[in-house]
Amino acid sequence: MMIKRSFITLFLLLYFTNIAYSLDSTFVDSLEKKIESAETVEKAKLHLELADFFLKIDLPKSLQQAENALTAALTTKDTLLIADCIYKKGLTQYLLGSHSQALASYQKALDYSLKISNLQMAALILNDVGTLVKKQGNIQQSQEYFERALNISRQAKDSLQIANSMNNLGIIYDLQNDSDKAMQFFKDSAELKEKFGDLSGLAYNLDNMGMLYTKSGKYNKALEMFLRAVEIRTQLGDIRGQAVLYNNIGEMYVERRSLNQAKEYFLKALPLAEETNFKDLTQHIYKMMSDVYKQEKDYAKAFMYYEKHDILRDSLFNETRSRQIIELEKKYETEKNRQQIELQTSKIAEQDAQLSRNYAMLVILVLSLLLLSGVFYYYKNKQIRERELAVEKAALNASILSQEDERKRFARDLHDGMGQLISACKIQTSRLFDGNGGAENKVYFERSQNTLDEMHKEIRNIAFNLMPATLISKGFSIAVEEYAARISEAANLKITVHNNSGNRRFPEQDEIFMYRIMQEWLNNIIKYAAASHVEIQLMNHDDEFLIMIEDDGNGFNTGKLFHGKGNGWTNMRSRAEYIGGKIEIDSREGHKGTTFILNIPRIKSKETINPGSVRIETA
Numbered sequence: 001m002m003i004k005r006s007f008i009t010l011f012l013l014l015y016f017t018n019i020a021y022s023l024d025s026t027f028v029d030s031l032e033k034k035i036e037s038a039e040t041v042e043k044a045k046l047h048l049e050l051a052d053f054f055l056k057i058d059l060p061k062s063l064q065q066a067e068n069a070l071t072a073a074l075t076t077k078d079t080l081l082i083a084d085c086i087y088k089k090g091l092t093q094y095l096l097g098s099h100s101q102a103l104a105s106y107q108k109a110l111d112y113s114l115k116i117s118n119l120q121m122a123a124l125i126l127n128d129v130g131t132l133v134k135k136q137g138n139i140q141q142s143q144e145y146f147e148r149a150l151n152i153s154r155q156a157k158d159s160l161q162i163a164n165s166m167n168n169l170g171i172i173y174d175l176q177n178d179s180d181k182a183m184q185f186f187k188d189s190a191e192l193k194e195k196f197g198d199l200s201g202l203a204y205n206l207d208n209m210g211m212l213y214t215k216s217g218k219y220n221k222a223l224e225m226f227l228r229a230v231e232i233r234t235q236l237g238d239i240r241g242q243a244v245l246y247n248n249i250g251e252m253y254v255e256r257r258s259l260n261q262a263k264e265y266f267l268k269a270l271p272l273a274e275e276t277n278f279k280d281l282t283q284h285i286y287k288m289m290s291d292v293y294k295q296e297k298d299y300a301k302a303f304m305y306y307e308k309h310d311i312l313r314d315s316l317f318n319e320t321r322s323r324q325i326i327e328l329e330k331k332y333e334t335e336k337n338r339q340q341i342e343l344q345t346s347k348i349a350e351q352d353a354q355l356s357r358n359y360a361m362l363v364i365l366v367l368s369l370l371l372l373s374g375v376f377y378y379y380k381n382k383q384i385r386e387r388e389l390a391v392e393k394a395a396l397n398a399s400i401l402s403q404e405d406e407r408k409r410f411a412r413d414l415h416d417g418m419g420q421l422i423s424a425c426k427i428q429t430s431r432l433f434d435g436n437g438g439a440e441n442k443v444y445f446e447r448s449q450n451t452l453d454e455m456h457k458e459i460r461n462i463a464f465n466l467m468p469a470t471l472i473s474k475g476f477s478i479a480v481e482e483y484a485a486r487i488s489e490a491a492n493l494k495i496t497v498h499n500n501s502g503n504r505r506f507p508e509q510d511e512i513f514m515y516r517i518m519q520e521w522l523n524n525i526i527k528y529a530a531a532s533h534v535e536i537q538l539m540n541h542d543d544e545f546l547i548m549i550e551d552d553g554n555g556f557n558t559g560k561l562f563h564g565k566g567n568g569w570t571n572m573r574s575r576a577e578y579i580g581g582k583i584e585i586d587s588r589e590g591h592k593g594t595t596f597i598l599n600i601p602r603i604k605s606k607e608t609i610n611p612g613s614v615r616i617e618t619a
Contacts, residue, residue, distance in 0.1 A: 027053070028050065028053065031046050031049060031050055031053075032050075034046055035047065040072050040073075040075050040076055041072075041073075041076050041078055041081065043072045044069045044070075044072035044073040044076070044078075044081055044085060045069075045081070047065050047066070047068040047069030047072060047085075048065070048066070048069045048084065048085060048088060050062075050065040051063075051065035051066040051069060051088050051092065052088070055091075055092065055095075059092055059095050059096050060096070062092045063089065063092040063093065063096065066085060066088040066089040066092055067089060069085040069088065070082070070085035070086060070089060073085045079112055079115060079116045080112075080113075080116060080118060080121075082112055083109045083112035083113045083116075083118070083121060084109075084121070086105050086108045086109040086112065087105070087106065087109035087121070087124075087125060087128075089105050090102045090103075090104075090105030090106040090108075090109060090128070091128065093105060094128070094132055099132055099135070099136060102132060103129065103132055103133075106125055106128060106129045106132070107129070109121075109125050110122060110125045110126065110129070113125060119152050119153070119155055119156035119158070120153070120156045120158045120161065122149075122152050123149045123150075123152045123153035123156060123158055123161040123165065124149075124161055126145050126146070126148050126149035126152065127145075127146065127149045127161060127164050127165055127168055129145050130142045130143075130144075130145030130146040130149065130168055131168065133145060134171075134172070134175075139172060139175055139176065142172060143169065143172045146165050146168040146169045146172060147165075147169065149161065149164075149165045149168075150162065150165035150166065150169065153165055159192055159195075159196050160196070160198065160201075162192060163189045163192040163193045163198070163201060164189070164201070166185045166186075166188050166189035166192070167185065167186060167189040167201070167204065167205055167208065169185045170182045170183070170184075170185030170186040170189065170208060171208065173185065174208070174211075174212055174215075179212060179215070179216055182212055183209065183212055186205050186208050186209045186212065187205075187209070189201075189205050190202055190205035190206065190209070193205060199232050199235070199236060200232075200236060200238070200241075202232060203229040203232040203233050203236075203238075203241060203245075204229075206225045206226070206228050206229035206232070207225070207226065207229045207244070207245060207248060209222075209225045210222045210223070210224075210225035210226040210229065210245075210248060210249075210252070211248060213225060214248075214251070214252040214255055217255075219252060219255070219256050222252050223249065223252065226245055226248055226249045226252070227249075229241075229245050230242060230245045230246070230249075233245060239272050239275060239276050240272070240273075240276045240278050240281075242269075242272055243269045243270075243272035243273040243276065243278060243281055244269075244281060245269075246265045246266070246268040246269035246272065247265070247266065247269040247273075247281060247284070247285055247288070249265040250262045250263070250264075250265035250266040250268075250269060250285075250288060251288065253265065254288065254291070254292060259292050259295060259296055262288075262292055263289065263292055266285050266288055266289050266292070269281070269285055270282065270285050270289075273285060279312060279315070282312060283308075283309050283312035283313050284309075286305045286306070286308040286309035286312065287305070287306070287309040289301075289305040290302045290303070290304075290305035290306040290309060293305065294550075299498065299500075299537065303539065468482065468483065468515075470482050471511060471512065471515050472508065475503060475504075475505045475506070475511060476501075476505075476506060476511040476514050476515055477499050477501045477503045477504070477538055478503060479511075479515055480497060480499075480515070480518060480536060480538065481497050481499065483515075483518075483519065483522075484497050484536060487522060487526070493525075493526065493531065493532065493533075493534060494532065494533045494534070495533075495534045495535075495536065496533070496534070496535045496536070497535075497536045497538070498535065498536070498537045498538070499538050500537070500538060500539050500540065501538040501539065501540040501545070502540055504540060506545075510579045510600075513575040513576075513578060513579050514547065514579065514581075514598070514600070516571070516572075516575055517547075517572050517575050517576060517581075517583075517598055518536075518547060518549070518598075520568050520571065520572050521549055521572070521596050522534070522549070523568075524568065525549075525551050525553060525594075528553075528554070528556070529551050529553025529554055529594065530553050530554055531551040531552050531553030531554075532552060532553075533551065533552050534549065534550070534551045534552075535548075535549070535550045535551075536548070536549050537549075537550075543601065544599055544600060544601055545599075545600045545601075546597065546598070546599055546600075547597070547598040547600075548595065548596070548597050549595075549596040549597075550593065550594070550595045550596070551593065551594055552592055552593055553592070553593070553594065554592065555587040555588045555589055555590065555591040555592060555593060555594055556587050556589055556594070557587075557588075557589045558585050558586075558587050561585065576598060579600055580600065580601050581598050581599060581600040581601075582598075582599045582600075583596070583597070583598055583599075584596075584597040584599065585597075
């Protein structure tokens with residue numbers, strides 16, 4: 001339950017830069033005036049200074065200044081300056097989330113630094129490349145970059161990069177579950193950073209050690225490391241760093257099952273994260289608070305914090321999309337300006353060649369027609385495909401509806417037809433035996449009666465699985481409780497149902513689809529999760545109806561499910577889309593517990609039966 005390393009990486013990249021300027025517009029104005037009259041080398045350095053300044057407050061501006069610096073530096077023979085400009089560009093691209101572009105910039109900067117044997121810069125870049133590759137999920141390659149950075153920094157006798165490389169390798173070994181090696185690297189790194197007075201780096205090492213101690217259950221040692229790190233962050237006036245550490249202490253207390261102390265530290269971290277606009281951490285804390293209140297069975301507060309987490313997570317996604325759109329627009333405008341300049345140059349160079357200009361115009365016209373034809377063909381095919389998909393979807397929905405109708409008819413025929421015939425058969429056989437037929441006849445009679453009872457019970461079970469009569473007569477909520485009781489008895493699985501829906505009735509087809517989705521998910525839990533306890537919550541709000549299913553079984557990689565093509569998942573998704581619902585799944589491979597949520601927009605209810613909150617437990 002540790003805070004994601006991405007928070008810490010982002011924190012380091014933002015705070016380990018040597019930016020010593022206040023947010024003063026006069027400083028920017030002063031540098032921009034100097035740039036106007038500066039020589040090429042000095043101009044590149046001034047642009048780099050502005051890139052550093054904007055790195056913490058405006059990443060797109062920082063990237064623009066780094067590109068301006070590189071444009072100026074490329075006209076010189078100063079290889080180190082060129083390398084520095086490319087590295088700064090890569091760092092900004094990384095912070096903007098453009099990882100493939102950042103990696104290309106880092107590799108170019110590394111080539112330049114090795115070309116002039118600047119081992120200090122090479123070690124710095126290798127550490128950053130390793131961090132980027134690790135973020136992309138390639139742990140083995142990341143480890144190779146960090147080990148290479150450590151070797152080069154030792155050759156350069158660069159204590160700062162030696163310490164950073166050791167700390168990075170500690171994180172790698174932690175991810176590989178080699179706690180002893182990880183702790184040794186963290187301690188060695190901390191010793192070096194304390195020796196040359198790098199307090200920020202030392203705090204980061206202490207934080208890593210605290211998380212490692214928490215992971216191994218040494219909570220007192222973990223708390224000691226975290227509090228030392230908090231003291232350093234407070235001394236440095238680093239509010240974001242304090243927020244991260246308070247969150248980590250809260251998570252440590254969650255692991256320790258000290259929920260009140262966990263809430264205390266989460267509530268310390270939350271205002272600091274909000275004050276510094278640290279939205280990633282803020283939404284993470286909301287999720288942790290929701291989990292704590294859920295463990296305390298305070299479902300109202302758990303749901304409140306989960307909603308805050310959900311809203312902020314969606315907001316962050318939209319911000320990222322907006323930023324990407326702005327970047328694309330800037331690239332488009334840059335490319336457009338470049339093309340206009342080239343066109344003007346071409347016209348000036350060819351103003352005496354009328355035939356060549358006409359030929360160029362003809363080529364452009366043909367290309368435009370080809371482009372328009374391609375666009376028309378693309379959109380035509382797209383419309384055809386969309387129509388085909390709509391037809392396929394309608395066919396699938398019709399098939400599902402038909403299946404449900406057939407199930408309902410078959411269940412009714414089994415229950416009413418076969419059930420009545422067996423009951424009649426039982427009555428008729430009972431009349432054949434009057435009690436005077438002898439012991440042997442009595443045995444055969446009792447066996448026949450038992451066989452008929454078993455047949456009746458089996459037919460009722462088949463009819464229930466096909467279409468529960470309770471679902472049609474009493475509605476979804478009551479049917480869920482009945483199904484939970486049956487599953488608990490048959491599968492030796494404890495199921496708790498929290499019914500806060502007021503037992504409202506919905507359109508029959510919607511209730512059937514909701515029931516099938518719930519049924520399919522419980523079947524998956526029984527087959528694959530190895531769970532011992534399942535909690536089902538039915539919540540009815542002003543604008544939505546929520547079905548939440550939580551189990552304590554084995555987690556899994558949700559990507560395999562969402563990108564899979566199994567019939568069960570396809571049917572669940574189709575049914576959810578049909579009733580306008582949305583499915584969310586929170587699970588991680590190698591961790592315990594999975595949360596399944598079906599969120600359905602509010603549907604007008606038909607009636608209300610026994611309003612109120614119902615809680616049942618079956619085992």
